[in-house]
Amino acid sequence: MTQPVGADQSANEIFETDQTFEQLGLSPPLLRAIEEMGFEHPTHVQAQLIPLALKGRDILGQSKTGTGKTAAFGLPILQSLTEEDAFGALILCPVRELAIQVAHELRNLGRHTNLKVVPVYGGQRMTVQIPKLKKNPQIIVGTPGRVMDFHRRGILPYDQVKFAVLDEVDRMLDIGFRDDIRRILGGMRQKHHTILVSATIMPEIERLAGQYLDKPEFLTLEASSLTVSQVEQHYFSIERWDKNRLLVHLLKHEEPELTLVFCRTKQTVDALTDFLNRKKIEAHAIHGDLHQGKRNRVMAKLRSGELSVLVASDLAARGLDVDDISHVINYDLPEDPEIYVHRIGRTARAGRKGVAWTFVTPEQGHLLTNVEKVANIQIDRSDYEDFEPGPVPQAVRIERERASEREAAARVTQSRETTAPPTTKESKDDDRFPGGIVPTSMPSKRMGGRLRTRRR
Ligand code: ADP
Ligand code: MG
Numbered sequence: 001m002t003q004p005v006g007a008d009q010s011a012n013e014i015f016e017t018d019q020t021f022e023q024l025g026l027s028p029p030l031l032r033a034i035e036e037m038g039f040e041h042p043t044h045v046q047a048q049l050i051p052l053a054l055k056g057r058d059i060l061g062q063s064k065t066g067t068g069k070t071a072a073f074g075l076p077i078l079q080s081l082t083e084e085d086a087f088g089a090l091i092l093c094p095v096r097e098l099a100i101q102v103a104h105e106l107r108n109l110g111r112h113t114n115l116k117v118v119p120v121y122g123g124q125r126m127t128v129q130i131p132k133l134k135k136n137p138q139i140i141v142g143t144p145g146r147v148m149d150f151h152r153r154g155i156l157p158y159d160q161v162k163f164a165v166l167d168e169v170d171r172m173l174d175i176g177f178r179d180d181i182r183r184i185l186g187g188m189r190q191k192h193h194t195i196l197v198s199a200t201i202m203p204e205i206e207r208l209a210g211q212y213l214d215k216p217e218f219l220t221l222e223a224s225s226l227t228v229s230q231v232e233q234h235y236f237s238i239e240r241w242d243k244n245r246l247l248v249h250l251l252k253h254e255e256p257e258l259t260l261v262f263c264r265t266k267q268t269v270d271a272l273t274d275f276l277n278r279k280k281i282e283a284h285a286i287h288g289d290l291h292q293g294k295r296n297r298v299m300a301k302l303r304s305g306e307l308s309v310l311v312a313s314d315l316a317a318r319g320l321d322v323d324d325i326s327h328v329i330n331y332d333l334p335e336d337p338e339i340y341v342h343r344i345g346r347t348a349r350a351g352r353k354g355v356a357w358t359f360v361t362p363e364q365g366h367l368l369t370n371v372e373k374v375a376n377i378q379i380d381r382s383d384y385e386d387f388e389p390g391p392v393p394q395a396v397r398i399e400r401e402r403a404s405e406r407e408a409a410a411r412v413t414q415s416r417e418t419t420a421p422p423t424t425k426e427s428k429d430d431d432r433f434p435g436g437i438v439p440t441s442m443p444s445k446r447m448g449g450r451l452r453t454r455r456r
Contacts, residue, residue, distance in 0.1 A: 016042050019047050021041075037109070043063075045063040045067050045072045052217050053077075056193055058195065060196045060219070061221075064341075073165050075109060081139070081162065083138070087138070092184065094172045099121045106139060120133070120140060133150060148183065151187070158187045165195045166194075169198040200338065231344050233377065236359055237360055251309065264334070269287045283311055284311070286310055311331075314343070327347065327354070329357045331359055357382070
């Protein structure tokens with residue numbers, strides 16, 4: 001349908017192509033894992049952050065979604081800790097999926113070390129997580145609530161922490177974890193290193209850094225967004241009642257491999273998932289109301305490649321990191337440009353290509369323009385040739401007729417208001433009214449009386 005754009009120029013924008021992980025000073029067990037995972041060059045944020053963290057500096061690092069921040073803070077920690085360092089690293093994440101995922105990535109990177117990584121998060125029974133903590137793992141990755149809970153129970157000490165990390169600080173603050181963060185960081189009295197990473201930096205994050213970081217190094221990687229350069233982005237102009245049909249059409253005709261469909265509300269997520277299933281498309285819903293077991297099952301299916309369409313709300317998809325998402329479809333255009341960038345960042349991970357399609361209703365033109373302006377991208381329009389828009393639903397037709405009548409009426413009223421009262425000769429409009437007689441009042445009844453005008 002369309003040609004991928006910007007795929008070639010992108011490698012340099014993401015990777016430090018003239019650098020290797022060896023040059024960053026990483027140890028052989030880590031280098032082996034990195035090689036096995038197929039990482040060739042460090043990303044920009046990795047190239048900058050890793051050497052500083054290995055030197056023991058406190059860091060506030062900003063770089064966009066999908067630029068490899070997990071390995072950037074994870075590798076130095078894996079290198080610096082030994083088996084004796086029980087509870088030596090505490091990594092805080094905004095949501096459980098992210099905690100699971102960061103733990104997964106760290107286990108992978110640390111596969112040739114003897115360090116244990118344990119994720120702790122709400123939604124899973126404490127009895128599942130407690131025995132793991134009792135084994136004195138070196139690295140804990142958790143959401144703030146559960147971390148504090150375990151801390152209060154005395155099974156997650158802070159006093160041995162050598163590395164404290166806040167991942168996705170901007171999201172943490174969005175979600176409202178300010179006090180929790182302060183309580184946790186404030187609870188570490190011993191000397192330790194602190195690393196904050198975030199896709200965006202706002203004054204509050206700088207204040208946090210000022211308070212909890214020791215002579216911090218600020219890294220801002222303004223380099224063009226990976227997301228933007230790697231994702232082929234298009235929008236479809238579509239009436240809202242045609243969205244479902246267009247979605248089915250795209251899924252059936254384009255056969256995208258693994259598709260993530262974003263909706264604004266969980267009601268839409270559920271309704272749309274049902275609709276796709278009725279159309280014989282295997283789709284699964286993921287949103288905040290699903291219990292953890294179900295979420296984990298859906299995620300496992302997704303990772304193993306069994307599932308081809310996942311319908312998600314923004315919160316549920318936060319931090320969702322599945323490598324092979326080929327398409328992101330914005331069923332609902334988000335109002336916040338950052339959410340748009342975050343959503344499409346779910347595809348095209350670390351150098352791969354991805355496709356993002358966005359449904360835009362005629363009323364949403366200005367929202368789309370805003371996304372383009374703020375995210376500094378251009379989203380081209382795409383038309384789907386064989387797709388026939390459906391008829392305008394009756395309710396909409398009636399509503400539109402009413403609206404256009406209201407508009408016409410408003411115009412009439414306005415022109416009356418701006419025209420001087422036709423009492424003088426000059427006010428006669430010879431061009432428009434033959435004979436120069438300008439009507440001074442409205443006809444008493446028009447259009448079946450449905451027209452309402454503002455009368456004085
Ligand atoms: P961020 O936290 O910046 O959004 P992640 O740490 O989640 O990004 O990394 C995104 C993806 O890129 C992950 O799948 C990760 O395994 C992969 N990745 C990280 N660093 C590299 C690298 N140097 N080369 C290739 N892939 C990488
Ligand atoms: Mg991350």
